[in-house]
Amino acid sequence: MQTYVYSLRGGAKVTHVGNLHGTACGFVFFSSFRVTENAPPNRPICTRCVGKAHTAAIRTARREGRIVDSPERIAERRARIAATRAARDAARQAQLDALIVAALKEGLTNTAIARRARMSMRTTVRRIATAQRRAGARSRFEWGHTVGLAEGRAGA
Numbered sequence: 001m002q003t004y005v006y007s008l009r010g011g012a013k014v015t016h017v018g019n020l021h022g023t024a025c026g027f028v029f030f031s032s033f034r035v036t037e038n039a040p041p042n043r044p045i046c047t048r049c050v051g052k053a054h055t056a057a058i059r060t061a062r063r064e065g066r067i068v069d070s071p072e073r074i075a076e077r078r079a080r081i082a083a084t085r086a087a088r089d090a091a092r093q094a095q096l097d098a099l100i101v102a103a104l105k106e107g108l109t110n111t112a113i114a115r116r117a118r119m120s121m122r123t124t125v126r127r128i129a130t131a132q133r134r135a136g137a138r139s140r141f142e143w144g145h146t147v148g149l150a151e152g153r154a155g156a
């Protein structure tokens with residue numbers, strides 16, 4: 001059953017969708033509030049609550065099979081999720097690579113790099129190797145040389 005929550009404070013303007021435990025939008029009441037089954041007619045319902053409740057209702061309907069997406073829609077959704085994930089991963093990788101390059105330039109040991117990047121030793125060693133390979137270097141020294149040359153060119 002859908003219930004509504006509203007503040008008893010004088011200046012309060014909206015009714016939230018929710019119950020004793022919280023509102024759909026995550027609003028926290030610092031003053032006393034009331035839970036009702038019928039939204040008070042003189043207060044509009046919080047738009048963020050409406051949005052969240054709507055999203056939740058769609059999710060439930062989809063899970064219960066009351067909304068069935070076309071294969072095209074499903075493929076679209078999957079592609080969008082995959083693209084978002086790929087972009088986020090790429091950004092994280094780039095950030096880690098930059099951190100590793102900076103650390104290597106400072107002459108940090110693998111142990112120190114692992115600590116700074118908050119990664120396990122195994123992950124650190126693997127990432128350094130991957131970054132080296134990506135730069136076409138066979139050793140740490142060769143990689144440093146390559147990076148140095150590239151920066152020299154960029155600075156010139």
Ligand SMILES: [Zn+2]
Nearest residue numbers: 016025046049
């Ligand atoms: Zn709300």
